[in-house]
Amino acid sequence: MAQTTPNHTQTVAGWAARDSSGEIAPYTFKRRENGDSDVTIEILYCGICHTDLHQVKDDWGMTMYPIVPGHEITGIITKVGKKVENFKVGDRAGIGCLAASCMECDFCKSSQENYCDQLQFTYNGIFWDGSITYGGYSKMIVADYRYVVHVPESLPMDAAAPLLCAGVTVFTPLKDHNLIESQRKNIGVVGLGGLGHVAVKFGKAFGHHVTVISTSPSKEKEARDRLGADDFIVSSNSKQMEMGKRTLDFILDTVSADHSLGPILELLKVNGTLVIVGASSKPLELPSFPLIFGKRTVKGGIIGGMKETQEMMDLCGKYNINCDIEVVKPDDINEALGRLVRNDVKYRFVIDIGGNSSSL
Ligand code: NAP
Ligand code: ZN
Numbered sequence: 001m002a003q004t005t006p007n008h009t010q011t012v013a014g015w016a017a018r019d020s021s022g023e024i025a026p027y028t029f030k031r032r033e034n035g036d037s038d039v040t041i042e043i044l045y046c047g048i049c050h051t052d053l054h055q056v057k058d059d060w061g062m063t064m065y066p067i068v069p070g071h072e073i074t075g076i077i078t079k080v081g082k083k084v085e086n087f088k089v090g091d092r093a094g095i096g097c098l099a100a101s102c103m104e105c106d107f108c109k110s111s112q113e114n115y116c117d118q119l120q121f122t123y124n125g126i127f128w129d130g131s132i133t134y135g136g137y138s139k140m141i142v143a144d145y146r147y148v149v150h151v152p153e154s155l156p157m158d159a160a161a162p163l164l165c166a167g168v169t170v171f172t173p174l175k176d177h178n179l180i181e182s183q184r185k186n187i188g189v190v191g192l193g194g195l196g197h198v199a200v201k202f203g204k205a206f207g208h209h210v211t212v213i214s215t216s217p218s219k220e221k222e223a224r225d226r227l228g229a230d231d232f233i234v235s236s237n238s239k240q241m242e243m244g245k246r247t248l249d250f251i252l253d254t255v256s257a258d259h260s261l262g263p264i265l266e267l268l269k270v271n272g273t274l275v276i277v278g279a280s281s282k283p284l285e286l287p288s289f290p291l292i293f294g295k296r297t298v299k300g301g302i303i304g305g306m307k308e309t310q311e312m313m314d315l316c317g318k319y320n321i322n323c324d325i326e327v328v329k330p331d332d333i334n335e336a337l338g339r340l341v342r343n344d345v346k347y348r349f350v351i352d353i354g355g356n357s358s359s360l
Pocket of ligand 1: 048049050051052165166193194196213214215216219254255256257258259276277280301302303340347
């Protein structure tokens with residue numbers, strides 16, 4: 001049993017990887033007692049983000065083992081501390097990637113905690129008390145209420161879970177570029193996975209023309225029929241890529257692996273913007289010609305702030321936007337991670353932590 005930080009008296013059952021094989025196995029550990037600003041949440045569901053895969057395999061060289069992944073958490077509040085505002089026992093709650101930040105810098109003060117340089121994550125982070133954070137592949141979590149959001153009543157708890165990371169990560173760049181409930185634009189989404197499929201749904205809900213750029217021809221029919229994509233470009237098809245040149249105002253790149261940005265940039269109109277949210281562990285190739293000939297911009301973004309996360313959840317409630325999920329049991333996490341490696345999921349695995357039905 002790990003972790004001996006004082007006050008960490010609550011024994012929790014979870015699932016962890018012990019080394020870079022990434023193999024997940026049951027793991028019992030301690031969490032802190034519910035402090036004055038904390039809420040305790042009985043976890044019902046947790047999405048399996050590709051980041052979990054990067055982290056359990058130590059792709060980014062920063063993993064502290066044993067690691068309990070999971071930052072797409074939904075559950076029910078079972079305890080609230082006396083300083084907690086806006087939450088009560090019984091509330092449907094969500095936790096994403098953020099566990100702590102300094103609360104004093106300009107970013108924290110302007111609800112962009114995600115850019116605080118002392119940001120700590122829900123797992124594989126160091127909390128204020130010096131303890132290592134453990135994520136949502138576990139039965140229960142204690143979180144500071146300022147990093148918790150409400151899950152609207154209209155959203156099912158399983159299909160809403162991936163919104164807490166995948167959803168807000170693609171929502172924030174759209175918001176930053178004035179693409180929420182705004183004038184119709186041509187937007188592209190590269191990579192139709194967990195993040196990408198939510199981006200398509202947002203793009204359509206907000207009234208845009210959405211083009212998917214994918215390595216998987218087999219995803220086209222569903223992308224169009226089920227997700228509502230207007231166009232589908234197979235990135236290895238040079239004719240389709242040629243036809244797509246200079247057609248898009250904005251592109252969101254969600255690809256988890258190494259790839260060249262040159263062909264993607266060519267799809268942008270002059271002055272267009274490419275936002276990278278996918279987190280390849282290798283440097284991406286960035287040729288200068290598509291940049292300079294098209295006065296194009298490449299930038300990145302990490303998740304979103306807490307205010308944006310709640311705003312995104314509320315908008316999903318309003319537009320009835322859910323994730324397309326495949327629910328798995330905790331015993332099947334390794335199989336699910338293996339399928340995620342093989343790009344065999346439509347479009348997000350969600351672990352049924354509580355052993356409940358999806359009607360919650
Ligand atoms: P995912 O479900 O595995 O989706 C990634 C998609 O990328 C795949 O479905 C596939 O789509 C495409 N792809 C995979 N390998 C490729 C390759 N070699 N070349 C080109 N395309 C490839 O992963 P996810 O959960 O959406 O996460 C995507 C990335 O975003 C990960 O790196 C994750 O760590 C990162 N992430 C970043 C943030 C942030 O805050 N910036 C937040 C969450 C996740 P097609 O089959 O359509 O090609
Ligand atoms: Zn994630």
